[in-house]
Amino acid sequence: MTGALYMVAMVPRSVVELPKAHLHLHFTGSMRVSTVRELAEQHGMRLPQAFTTQWPPKLSGTDERGWFRFQRLYDAARACVRGEADMRRIVREAAEDDAAEGSRWLELQVDPTSYAPFVGGITPALEIVLDEARAASAATGTAVAVVVAASRMRHPLEARTLARLAARHAGEGAGTVVGFGLSNDERRGMTSDFAPAFRIAARAGLASVPHAGELLGADHVAVALEHLLPHRLGHGVRAAEDPAVLHRVVREQVTLEVCPTSNVSLGVYPTLADVPLRRLLEAGARVALGADDPLLFGSRLVDQYESARRDQGLDDEALARLARGSIEGSLAPPELRRRLLEDVGTWLARPPGR
Known part of the structure; x- marks a missing residue:
């Protein structure tokens, strides 16, 4: 129509299309809620309402009672994993879901101890995960590597056993063990007691x-x-509370795997806007966003990037920096890291849609 004015809205670049790596995803917690429901029905198990009619659950981890509820739900989900087929399904679906969100490298964290009774021990449990990681990588185009994680809730000697197992499967690329972790309630156990296990892993x-x-x-x-x-x-997000500690993190180039939805769900921060992501970035920290446990928190990797844009006010330059941080902090082979970093640049150079 002659003389009419038209407003053209700029559509932000898609964070799904932003190439990225995913460095903080737990094996059990990666499950789709539909999968845990199907596994429970298949094995004749009853799930808490938090996984059926009240999903995602309301959680808090700031006190013992709140953490107990979180752990109880996690254990209920883990109890539904009863054998090799279930384990392979979890790995495959984690790779599929990451691929759908533009994640091109996934480091899946697993403690094989939990699944050992159903498959003949911790060695076959880990080997099943690694074998399926190789197959899922080929099928989805998202390379899947493994981080073996010990639990603070168990004796440090068990951590050494897991470190030796991880060392035997150490490698580079999909279907290998690339890192050694320590998970569960960080208020438990003495961190220094686990140092010998980490030295075993480091030697490998x-x-x-x-x-x-x-x-x-x-x-x-x-x-x-x-x-x-x-x-x-x-996590490491609370390094923001002490400038000296944060300076050390930056100086030593330690990547922080920040999981905003996890922080809010567990009561560490009241809202997504309160997560000190901007403070970490402004201090020069390398940050990689992670989903942690989508089954418990109800959000995946892309949701963390969307939150960074919406709740933190980060522009596309900053989102690209987060993606680069995930790639640079990853344990992906150098050539893959190089290609992914180039692809992030291509994403940023592309003009926004209209």
Whole structure:
């Protein structure tokens, strides 16, 4: 129509199309809620309502009671995994879901101890995951590697056993073990007691990727830096509370695997806008966004990038920086890292849609 004015809205670049790596995803917690429901029905198990009519669950981890509920739900989901077919399904679906979100490298974290009784021991449990990681990588185009994680809830000697197992399967690329971690409630156990296990892993060339700095503050980040010599920290977000600790994180180039929805779901911060993501970036920290446990928190990797845009006000340059941080902090082979970084540049150079 002559003389009419038309407003043309700019459509932001798609974060799904942004090439990225996913460095913080737990094996059990990666499950689709539909999968845990089907496995429960298949094995004649009853699920808590938090996985049926009240999903995603309302959680808090700031006190013992809240963490107990989180752990109880996690254990209920893990109990539905009863054998090799179930384990392979979880790996395959994790790769499929990451591929659909533009994740081209996934490091899936697993403690094989939990599944050992159903498949003949911790060695076959890990080998099943690795074998399916190779198959899923070929099928989806998203390369899947494995981080073996010990639990703070078990004796440190068990961590050494897992470190030796991880060392036997250490490698580079899809279907290998690339890192050694330490998970569960960081308020439990003495971090320094696990240092010998991390030294075993380090001698095999595995990266140190323990959890620290979510339920406990910057002082525990400092403890992890001192005793476990991390390449990355699972969470680490509360390093923002102490400038000296944050400066050390930046100086030592320790990547922080920040999982905003997890932080809010567990009561560490009241809202997604309160997660100090901008503060970490402004201090020069390398940050990789992660989904942690989509089954428990109801959100996946792309949701973390969308939150960074919406709740933190980050522009596409900053989102590209987060994607680069995930790639640079990953344990992907150098050539794959190079290609992915180039692809991030291509994504950023592409003009927004209209």
